[in-house]
Amino acid sequence: MRHIAIVGSGPAGYYAAEAAARAWGDEARIDVIDRMPVPFGLIRTGVAPDHQSIKGVARRYEQTALADNVRFVGNVTVGEDIAVDELRDLYDAVILATGAPEDRALAVEGAGLANVFGSAAFVGWYNGHPGFATLDPALDGRTAVVIGMGNVALDVARILAKTPAEFEGSDIVAHALDALAASRVERIAILGRRGPHQCQMTPKELGELLHLERAVPLVDPADLPPPAEDDALEPGQRKSSALLREFARTEDGKPIVIAFDFFASPLRFVGDDNGRVAAVEVEETALSDGRAVATGRTYRIPADLVVTCIGYRSAALPGVPFDEREGRFVNVDGRIAPGLYCVGWSKRGPTGTIGTNRPDGFGVIDLVKSDIGDGEGRPGREGLDALAQERGLDIVTFRDWQAIERAEAAAAREGSPREKFVDIAAMIAASQRAP
Structure with missing residues (x-):
């Protein structure tokens, strides 16, 4: 079994998750970790609100997110709630897909x-x-x-x-x-x-x-x-x-x-x-x-x-080499260190379109495949869950996100697809409502 952690749930993160799910099928467990309780990164908060056709690509990411071997782990901040090195101990590969939020x-x-x-x-x-x-x-x-x-x-x-x-x-x-x-x-x-x-x-x-x-x-x-x-x-x-x-x-x-x-x-x-x-x-x-x-x-x-x-520019993470001039992680073709990778804007800087991240995501999984082989029997998801429980982290799953999404759609003004929650506490509260 291969255990893969992807940090960031934007386009680069979900394309990498899609590639990993295809590469290993049931022989992999893929956790997509995000500091926000809601997925899709810049699709939600970067793409212009009047460009709804572009936002439609999220439907593809949703298919990946609902796969049996993929899990969304929202409301967890890597670098604060859990360190990158701790993830590296838990997973065979950690892929930083944090984009360029600054x-x-x-x-x-x-x-x-x-x-x-x-x-x-x-x-x-x-x-x-x-x-x-x-x-x-x-x-x-x-x-x-x-x-x-x-x-x-x-x-x-x-x-x-x-x-x-x-x-x-x-x-x-x-x-x-x-x-x-x-x-x-x-x-x-x-x-x-x-x-x-x-x-x-x-x-x-x-x-x-x-x-x-x-x-x-x-x-x-x-x-x-x-x-x-x-x-x-x-x-x-x-x-x-x-x-x-x-x-x-x-x-x-x-x-x-x-x-x-x-x-x-x-x-x-x-x-x-x-x-x-x-x-x-x-x-x-x-x-x-x-x-x-x-x-x-x-x-x-x-x-x-x-x-x-x-x-x-990307946001630096404790313990991860960072190029201040270029505003991205120091890497060679996506490799940062043994078991640690980056993809998308955090790899190459903020260039290209949303679609540019797809070959990038599949490319990084090719690297991971060649590096980790059959995996090393790391605890992966079970280890993350144990650590989250120990630290009192309130993980938001993709099903929880769907409850948030339903609540946003119900609150929409006429002619709008949703009225977004702009407060994390309100998102968490909505995620806990009964469907």
Whole structure:
């Protein structure tokens, strides 16, 4: 019998669990451990609430979670409730699939001002992550600045711009919906250090901006390269460039403007007398061999709210080698140490799509198979349960999660699939209700 522990129940974790279940069948016991009482990681709290089709991938993970040899172990924090080395003593292999839950910091003056948030926090706020439910961003100003040129920046801008009616069918949480309904934001500036050809926004997400009821996307035509240069781009980039060119021809005729500000590198955040952000000081950049270089020319953008969307990093765990610069675990092709592995973003950093994690998950199980053979007769699940009982840990199973899910569906407003619990105690209480 092989005993496998997977730490993290997001896409990478469940793809690895699926691969392990296929590899060994009844000859394996697979425990998927998560600090939250609810599974699916960024599918639940990272994917935009108005992108329900993307969240649908959770149905595949549910099939894996309900397999006889797979168990969800929720509400257990590895590194606090139980150490990684303790798991290594209990299981033949421990696979870290903890993702990249922390923001990459933008190291500029004023980053600690009030109403400056990283995207992990801001996205977590409108997605109902218990760690960020009380964030309470002030939306009473006219201008929001979103820093970054990827799809997360687009998500934040789109969520800020939508009307309450446009959230029909989404699972945005009530506290965020109410705050956005009362928002006074009229201008959303999206800042990027490089130009249109270097942005990482995909055509589908860019195209959504053309269909917003009260917002219009604008690009300064002077920021666009000559049209002939689009020919050298990859097909997806060409589509994105075509949309940005369309934005440059769009007229400002709606109450909210989403303005793309290319070649703009934030230098510092300027605060008001109350310690709240009031402006972003920006330096103009120019491209040199595809890289942004400083020009020395600066200007200021009014900013009543700032959200930095410049990437994520994994959270370090005691006793596990960690690359601070890259923000991920030190590993060689997924191997960290004997019996210890990593997968997904915790292995390679926050790159790729949700689907990228599938071959990654199957790949790490190939490594585990070659390393552990028939297993070493470790206690596995029984040992974890004994330790949990000794320490008074309140484990949440997948069946418990299904009770939470039913309660969220029952509490949903009209047109929404669920109203998420944003408090862990409330989740635990719901998990203990009779079906």
